[in-house]
Amino acid sequence: MTEALLDVRDLHVWFDLPHGAELHAVQGVSFSLEPGDRLGLVGESGCGKTTTILAVMGLLPPSASVAGQVILNGQDIMLGAEQTVRPHRWKDIAMVFQGAMNALNPVKTVGSQIVEPMVLHEVAEGAAAKTRAGELLELVGIPAASAARFPHEFSGGMRQRAAIAMALACEPKLLLADEPTTALDVMVQAQILDLLIRLTDDLGLTMLLVTHDLPVVAQVCERAAVMYAGRIAETGPMDTLFHDPRHPYTRLLFAATPDLYGEGDVVSIPGSPPRLDHRIEGCAFRDRCDKAFERCVAETPALLEVAGGHRAACHLNDLNGEGAA
Amino acid sequence: MRGADYLLKRTLFALVTVFVAVTLNFVLFRALPGDAVSNLSHVPHATPALRLALQKEFGLDKPMWEQYLLYLKELSRGNLGVSFATQQPVWSQLRSKLANTIPMVALGTAVAIIIGIGTGVLSAWRRGTVTDHISTNTAIAFYAFPTQWLGLMLLILFAGVLPSVGMHDPFIVGAGFWASKLDALKHMVLPAATLALTLYGEFTLVVRSSMLETMGEDYVLTARAKGMKSWTIVRTHALRNAMLPTTTLIALSLGYVVAGTILIETVFSWPGVGQSVYNSVINRDYPMLQGAFLVLTLSVVFFNFVADLLYFRLDPRISA
Amino acid sequence: MSAIANEPGIVADAPRKRSRGGLVWDVIKGRPSAAVGAVIMGIFLFIAIFAGVIAPYSVHTQVGPVYGVPSAQHWLGLDDGGIDMVSLLLQGARVSLIVGFAAAFVATVVGGGVGMIAGYFGGKPESVLMRITDYFLVIPDVPLMIVIATLWGPSLSHVIFVIGLLLWTTTARIIRAQVKSVRERVYVKRARAMGASHWRIVFRHVLPQIAPLLVANVVLTVAVAIFDETALAFLGLSDPTAVSWGSIIEHAFLRQAISTGAWWAIVPPGICVALVIMGCYLVGQAIEDALNPRLKVAHLSVRGFRLRPLVGMDKDTL
Numbered sequence: 001m002t003e004a005l006l007d008v009r010d011l012h013v014w015f016d017l018p019h020g021a022e023l024h025a026v027q028g029v030s031f032s033l034e035p036g037d038r039l040g041l042v043g044e045s046g047c048g049k050t051t052t053i054l055a056v057m058g059l060l061p062p063s064a065s066v067a068g069q070v071i072l073n074g075q076d077i078m079l080g081a082e083q084t085v086r087p088h089r090w091k092d093i094a095m096v097f098q099g100a101m102n103a104l105n106p107v108k109t110v111g112s113q114i115v116e117p118m119v120l121h122e123v124a125e126g127a128a129a130k131t132r133a134g135e136l137l138e139l140v141g142i143p144a145a146s147a148a149r150f151p152h153e154f155s156g157g158m159r160q161r162a163a164i165a166m167a168l169a170c171e172p173k174l175l176l177a178d179e180p181t182t183a184l185d186v187m188v189q190a191q192i193l194d195l196l197i198r199l200t201d202d203l204g205l206t207m208l209l210v211t212h213d214l215p216v217v218a219q220v221c222e223r224a225a226v227m228y229a230g231r232i233a234e235t236g237p238m239d240t241l242f243h244d245p246r247h248p249y250t251r252l253l254f255a256a257t258p259d260l261y262g263e264g265d266v267v268s269i270p271g272s273p274p275r276l277d278h279r280i281e282g283c284a285f286r287d288r289c290d291k292a293f294e295r296c297v298a299e300t301p302a303l304l305e306v307a308g309g310h311r312a313a314c315h316l317n318d319l320n321g322e323g324a325a
Numbered sequence: 326m327r328g329a330d331y332l333l334k335r336t337l338f339a340l341v342t343v344f345v346a347v348t349l350n351f352v353l354f355r356a357l358p359g360d361a362v363s364n365l366s367h368v369p370h371a372t373p374a375l376r377l378a379l380q381k382e383f384g385l386d387k388p389m390w391e392q393y394l395l396y397l398k399e400l401s402r403g404n405l406g407v408s409f410a411t412q413q414p415v416w417s418q419l420r421s422k423l424a425n426t427i428p429m430v431a432l433g434t435a436v437a438i439i440i441g442i443g444t445g446v447l448s449a450w451r452r453g454t455v456t457d458h459i460s461t462n463t464a465i466a467f468y469a470f471p472t473q474w475l476g477l478m479l480l481i482l483f484a485g486v487l488p489s490v491g492m493h494d495p496f497i498v499g500a501g502f503w504a505s506k507l508d509a510l511k512h513m514v515l516p517a518a519t520l521a522l523t524l525y526g527e528f529t530l531v532v533r534s535s536m537l538e539t540m541g542e543d544y545v546l547t548a549r550a551k552g553m554k555s556w557t558i559v560r561t562h563a564l565r566n567a568m569l570p571t572t573t574l575i576a577l578s579l580g581y582v583v584a585g586t587i588l589i590e591t592v593f594s595w596p597g598v599g600q601s602v603y604n605s606v607i608n609r610d611y612p613m614l615q616g617a618f619l620v621l622t623l624s625v626v627f628f629n630f631v632a633d634l635l636y637f638r639l640d641p642r643i644s645a
Numbered sequence: 646m647s648a649i650a651n652e653p654g655i656v657a658d659a660p661r662k663r664s665r666g667g668l669v670w671d672v673i674k675g676r677p678s679a680a681v682g683a684v685i686m687g688i689f690l691f692i693a694i695f696a697g698v699i700a701p702y703s704v705h706t707q708v709g710p711v712y713g714v715p716s717a718q719h720w721l722g723l724d725d726g727g728i729d730m731v732s733l734l735l736q737g738a739r740v741s742l743i744v745g746f747a748a749a750f751v752a753t754v755v756g757g758g759v760g761m762i763a764g765y766f767g768g769k770p771e772s773v774l775m776r777i778t779d780y781f782l783v784i785p786d787v788p789l790m791i792v793i794a795t796l797w798g799p800s801l802s803h804v805i806f807v808i809g810l811l812l813w814t815t816t817a818r819i820i821r822a823q824v825k826s827v828r829e830r831v832y833v834k835r836a837r838a839m840g841a842s843h844w845r846i847v848f849r850h851v852l853p854q855i856a857p858l859l860v861a862n863v864v865l866t867v868a869v870a871i872f873d874e875t876a877l878a879f880l881g882l883s884d885p886t887a888v889s890w891g892s893i894i895e896h897a898f899l900r901q902a903i904s905t906g907a908w909w910a911i912v913p914p915g916i917c918v919a920l921v922i923m924g925c926y927l928v929g930q931a932i933e934d935a936l937n938p939r940l941k942v943a944h945l946s947v948r949g950f951r952l953r954p955l956v957g958m959d960k961d962t963l
Contacts, residue, residue, distance in 0.1 A: 065952070066950055066952055066953065082949035082950070086554075088552075089552035090550065107642075108565075116548075116553075117552065345781075346784055353793065452946075465927070468926070469919040471872060473894060473898070477898065541942060584787035584788075588880075606880055615792075625785045
């Protein structure tokens, strides 16, 4: 069995709130990625998925506290907080942010922003760096000459492509993408997603894609992890999640996505996610779940293996009370 | 050419503002009732020939609109009338005064900008800490102290250590070029320092708030994600972007520089345009006051225009 | 939109609920800087109102030698006319504050009016008014004030009007921007559709919305007005019979206080002016900050995020 490229174990993130309170944004999240994987991290806004991938790169504010392990190629980079995470940024793990509109500095040329990390990590410099920046732009479908242009001269789709080119500058092994297509219109979305698939195949990249948009995940990823209220509700191959969901949230999530042909009713999930600034007893989803019972109130369900590679955190899978990690 | 539209608009704006200022000048001094004011030829102790010449040049017996046109014509020739106090042409006097004011103001403003940017960045960097509070409140305090009072305070503190009056030591006679320059510089220290102290506070606050704004931008997070150290990001990304609104706001503070100059030159008897304003107010030397006002206003319009150009240079997004 | 700001509960400084006293009161209660500023202003307002009663001596009678030193009877000594400094300062508070507030009032009425008309009606009136405002924004205030004050003659009312009429520009810009945005709000559009008259819309809908901003602007304008009055007085352009902090400094300067070493004639009035201006600035700035909450989290800081050991986690979180 190949060694996992990224192994996140029991990750917790808390944010300080005024008056001594705390927001427990990520509550014991674990997942792993093998080289070449494309894993989707799915959930409603506020479920903690963005915080999770920011935590993987250590891009958290001073108001945050972290617990757990982030093991990259067998090494826990979270061991020394910022000090141990920083050397891996962009060189091993790179990120494409949502809304690349603002992720690029408006007063600097696009090319200079691609060259910047190359020089920083001593991958290339001077004319060689510029040439390489041009090549990266071509790779994502932008003419190399536009490196001399400024971000505001690019369309939204082109800016996102440029952001992807920038992310590849230091040949990272892992690419984190946070809602890369959310702010784009549908046609452009499809192009960007195709680009991401092509790049990960051609360059042997591993990708962790965060989104609330199920069709996006379905198109790009083979596996997905569904997050709810800071925890992983279910994880497994995309097909299985669609055809055999073992968590009511997953089922409802897929049902809530309108079919292109308008067949079937769009079912919305009543209620809203719980606040994460105080402890939740039992299952976080029970208030909105159509199948909740007494055990859901008292006991938080553990993420249990349902089948090979398919895990769900729901008491319905464990009616005999055996439990198994 | 990029932004030709913008440049044209700003040039036009500057020209119109000059026109408004010039017209305002005319209206205030000539079109208002009061013989002593409107009659430029009433130079005390003037020869009849001079009076007649002025009457003719400025058409003081003609209808107002004709006077206005004549005023504009004389203005373009550099004729601002004759000072009531000295019977000398206003412009030639102001010219030499301007040559005295400019170095002092330039020094004071430059120091203020440097201190302002330094403390502004420091405060933003250490936001919320004691350093930030001290720095910000000190800036507010110096901004609040009346300029003339600051000058007087410096006078009290440094009396005897640094020269406190005028631009030259009257007892240095026949000194060499460098010696007299050094002497002027020594005299310039207190006035320029006062200007710096009175100006820097506003700059600190402006730089601090635009730095804070910039530090929350997404591209800063991107820079951090690339593995750059915080201070490097401040230097190469945040500061550069924070300079944009800073330039605009420094331009808006030019009025404050002018006010400060008038007050400071009065306190230190610095022979510049500001002192001319003060003297002409005391002596009711209306042509001189009119001329000084015009010179000051036009300077501000000019530097405002320069700031517009600078902003254009700094921000690639401006094209129209 | 910043990635982190999307997480629930991370929004910094966003006001949740307005209390019944309105935004201004909330700000004063909530922010220490504003509270300090409000206290300072309160103290000086009290002094200004009760100066006549509190002042230990008359400002017209000589009670000692010229530039008498500070003593037990005269805490801040005497000025160039042998008059008690403390009484002068208290009296000066009255004039300085009156001029400051009155001028700010004039500026706000004019500037607010211009801004309101420009912002509410838009189109031609707006561009014309704003153009004029822009020109006057560039023209420096103080020289123009000096010129007008010189031509018009020294009197308090002149000073008030001169300052007020030249400070309208900043107010006009700010009010116009705010009115424009309020005008686009749903309830205003609804009111217009229902046929409400312009006056009614302005007074019932627009004015309450821009009120906090107006208050902030008035307060900040008071600060500038007091600074300007002090400057004009220093140059001899204020009412010679009125005692203001500015005129106290002017007298001290003209009557060789420095060479006599009479620092008590110069230092206190400047400090008073500075305190009032600081107070105004703190309150005004705090209100403006509250109206524009900065939702962004700074991505740069000296400290980094912290680590927490996993020990002590209960079984639920596993």
